[in-house]
Amino acid sequence: MMYICSYFCCCVSGSAAVAFMSYSNMENMLKPSFFKTTDNDTVKTMMSTVVSATLPKTSDTRLTKPVNFTMKHIEETDPNGTLSCVYWKNTEWVVDGCYLVETNSTHTVCSCVHLSTFALIMQTKPLAETGFQIYPFMEMLGTVLVSVGLVFLSFTLLTFTVCRRHLRMNNTPRINLCISLLLAHLIFLLTQNLINYIQPLEMLCAVLAGVLHFFFLSAFVWMLIEAVLLFISVKNLTKIRSKQKEVLGWKCLIIIGYVIPLVVVGVSVGLFPGGYGSKECWIKMDRDFIWSFVGPVSLILAVNVIIFVIITFNLRSVLAKLNNDNSHIKQTKKLVFKILVQSAILGCPWILGFFTEGNPVLEMVFLFLNSQQGTFIFLVYCVLNQEVREQYRKWASCCVSK
Template sequence: MNECELNRGLCGKHADCINLPGSFRCDCHPGYMHRQAKQMCFDIDECSQTPWLCGPNAQCTNTVGNYTCSCNTGLFPNTGLRWILNQTRCEDLTKIQDGKTCNIPINTGTSSHLNSSSAWFCHITNFNSINFISGYQLQQVAGVLSSALNNTSLWNKLTRGEKSVAAESYLETVERAMLQLTEPSDVLLRKNVRSNNLDMELLIIPFKHNTSEEQLRANKNTLEIKLGKLIEENKQDQITVGFASYTGMESVLDGSFYKNQSSIQLNSQVVTATIGRNHHKLSEPVHLTFHHNELRKTKEEVICVYWKYKGKESSWSTEGCTKLHSNQTHTVCSCDHLSSFALLMALDESQMQENVALTVINYIAVIASLVCLSLAIFTFLFCRSIQKANTTIHLHLSVCLFLAHFLFLVGVSRTEKKVLCAVIAGLLHYLFTASFAWMCLEGVQLYLLVRNLKVVKYSSRQGLRRRYMLLAGYGSPALIMAVSAGVFPGGYGTNKFCWLSHDRGFAWSFLGPVCFTIAVNTILFIAILWTLRSQMCGLNADVSKVKDTRLLTFKAIAHCFIMGCSWILGFFQGLEFFRFVFVIINSLQGPFIFLVHCVLNQQVRMEYRKWFGRIYKQKDSSELTSSTVPMEIITKVSTAESNNCSSTCKGVRVEWSK
C-alpha cells in the first residue's frame, strides 16, 4: 500500500512523504524537524540553538524554515548581499571599500560613467553587479538590502547625481532579487519576506494555472494586477509577481526630484512592482493603493508618480499614472506600466499663500524678539539695582534665546553644505534645549519667591545658588546633546532644514526635554497662582501689599509665556489657527521678557530715566539722587507733633523692607 498516495497530507506541508515496504517515512524540509515522536515537522529556531551562529557584531533572526543574519547598525557584511556562514564579517564601509573610487556606468543609453570616492555610493552601486547564483537566499538578501535604509543620513551625504544613480541601482537590485531568487512551484504560491525597512510579497503562478486578477500587499500598500492576458501569452514557464515597499526611501528620493520643486513632498512609502522577465509594459493597467504617511489635508493636491530611470537625471514622472480616488488616509493610482512608484502631495495656491504669510509673520516676530532680547540683555548687565539671583536666570535665558533665534534666522535653511548644516542643527539643538533648561529654572525660582512672600527676612540668596544654576542651565543640555550625538550622529540636518531628523525618533532628543519642561512649569505655574490667591486673601488690610501682590500675579500670568508653557501649542500644528498662534506667541517670547522684567519693573524704569537724564542733561543732581531710591520699598510714614519743636517740625519714621 502506498500511504503517501492515499493521503497526500499525511506528513504535512513542511515534509516529504517517502513510501516504504509496509510503511512510510516523513522527511522534513531543511529548517524543520520532528518534535518528539510526532510525524509533523516544526520550524527549527536556529538562533536559539546556536547563539553565535552569525558571528560577532551581527544579529540572528529566526524565520519560518530558515534564519537571517544582519550586521549591527553602522556595519555591513564584507561579502555583499550573500551571507556565507563562518566567512562573512561585519565591517565598516571604509574597510570594505578600502578608500578606492568606483566607476559606475550610467543608464542613459550612452557609454558615460560616474566616478565617485564615496564609500557609501560604491557600496550601494556594487549591488547591481552581483549575479544571483546558487547560495543566495531571498530572505538573507532582503535583510542586507533593508540595512541600507537604517541610516538615511548616509544617502543624504551624496550629491544629487550620486543619490539618483545609487537609488536606481538599489531599486533594480530589489527587482532582480524578487524575480530570480524564487523557487519553482507546481501550485499557486504566495510568499512574504519581511525585514526592518523592506517588506515584500511574491506570487508564484505555475504554468497553465488559471487566474484572472490577484492582489498583493506590502506593508500598508496594495497592488491589484490583472493577469489574464499575461497567462495566455505564457507558453512554457511560471510567472512571478513581486511587490515591495521601503521604509525610509521616501526621505532619499524626496519631492525635490519632481520638477525641482521644493514645495512638493512625498506622502507615502516608495513601492516597487515587477513581473516575471521584466514585463514592464502592460496590456491592462495596475491599481496601486497607497497609505498616506500623514493625513491628507483638503487643500492638498495628490500626484501619482513613478521613478523614471535616467541615470544622473532620474526623476519622478507622472507619465502613464493617474489618480482614481483619494481620501484622508489612502489614494488609489492607476498605471499602465510597472516600475517604482510613490505618492506626492502638493500644496494648492491658497495654502502656499498661507505658508508665505506665516513665514513673513515668523520673520517679523523673530526680528522683534531679537531687538527686545538685546535690550533686555543690556539692561540685566548694566542695571546694578536689579542684579541678583533672579536676574542671573533672566540674563542667561535671554542670551540663549537671542543666540538660538539669531542662528535660526540666518542658518536654518543652509542645507547646501551637509557638514555646515549638521553643525548648525547641533548648535540649535543645544541652544534651544539650554533655553528650556533656563525656563525651568525660571519657574522654580519664581515659585520659591512666591512661596516665601510672608517671610520678612527672605533673601534671594536663600533660593537657587548661582553655580548650581549655571551647571543645570548649560550642563544638562550639553549632556543631552552628547548622548544624542553618540547614539545617532547622523541625526543632525535634513534635506529641507538644518534641524533634527525624524529618523529613528531622533527628534525626541529635543521634544523629550521640551515636554518635561512644559509639564514641570505648568505644575509650578498652577502652584504659583494658588499661593498668590491665598496670600491676597490674608492681606485685606494692607493696601500697599495687596497692590504689590496683584502686580506679582499679573507677572506670574505673563510668566506662562516666559516659562515656555505656550509651547504646548506645538502639538496641534495640524490646525491652521494653532500654527499661527504658536508662531506668534513663541516668537514674541523676547518682547514678553523685556516687558515683564524691564518695562514693568519700577527700579529699571528709574534707571532708564537716570541714563536718559545723563545723556540729555534734563535733570539736576537732586532728581538724579532721588531717582536712585528703589521703588519697590514699602514705606509707612507717621507724623507726630513734639512739644519741643515748632509746629512745622515733624518726626518722620521710615521702615525699610526688602
C-alpha cells in the same frame, strides 16, 4: 561628483559585470519637475540620488527577471505624499516597467524590468490657494519677525545688564533665558536664510539642529529655574534673614541651566545618532525622535503648572499672616504674575505647533508668537517694571539736563 561600483552576477551562460553609478547633485539637472503625470498640480520632490545601472558590453537593457534595488531617502517623506520609482527616458522621468515594492521612513525598494538611470520622486498636494505664494511670503515674514524679536531680546539684555544693581530680584535666570533665546533665534534665522547652502552639508545641518535643540531646551530649563526660585522666595517670605541668593548661587544656577539641556542632547545623540538634520536643519520626525524635545518641554511646563498652583496656595496662607500692604508681598505677587505670563509666552507657541501642519493661518500665528518671545519678555520685564521705568526716567532727565 560620481561614484562607481561594480560586481559580478551569475547568469545561465556565465557571468557578466554590472556597473552601478551614483550621481550627487544630478537632481539639479534631471529635475523632478521633468516627471510628467496626469495631475500636474502636485509638487514633485526628488527623494533619492540619481543612480544608473548598465551592462558594459551590451546595449540590451532588458532583463528576463525584474531587479530589485534599494533607494535611500535624502528628504523626509510626507505621510500624504505618493512615492514613484522612475527612470530617465530621453527628456523626462517615466515609470514604465518600474514599480515600488516596499518603503519605510528612510528607504524604498524599487523593482524594474530593465536597466537605466533611476530615481525616487515624491508627489505632494500643494497648499490651498490663498491669493499669494505662501512659502516666499512666510520666509519673508519669518525673517522680519525673528529680526524684530532679536532686537527686543538685545534691548532686554542691555536693560538687565545696566540696571542689575537697581533690581531687587535675582536676574541670573532671566538673563540666561534671554541669552538662550537670542542665540537660538539668531542661529535659526541664519540657518533658514542660508538653508540652500547648509542643507547639502549634512554634518553641518545636523550640528546646527543639535545646537538649536540645546538652546531652546536651555530657555525652558531657565524658565523652570526661575519658577523654582520664586517658589523658594515665597516659602521664605516669613523668614526675614532668608535671601534667595543664599539658597542657590549664580555659579550653581549656570551649571544647572546649561548642563541639563546638554545631557538631554547628548543622550538623544547617543540613542538616535541620525536624529538631527531634517530638510529644515531641525529634529527629524523619524522614530518619534521629536519627543527628545517635546518630552522635556512638556515635563517642564507640567512642573511649572504644579509650582504655580503651590505658590498660589502658599501666598494665600502668607497673606493671612502678614500685612497685605507689605512691599515685599506686593513685589512677589507681581513677580508671580510676570513669570506666569513668561511661561505662557514660551510654552503656548510650541503647544500650538502641534496643530499647524497644513494650515497657513495657524503657521503664521505660530511664527508670530514664537518669534516675538523677546518682544513680550521686554514688555513684561522692562516696560511694565516700575524699577526699570524709574531708571529710564533718570537717564532721560540726565540726557535732557546735559
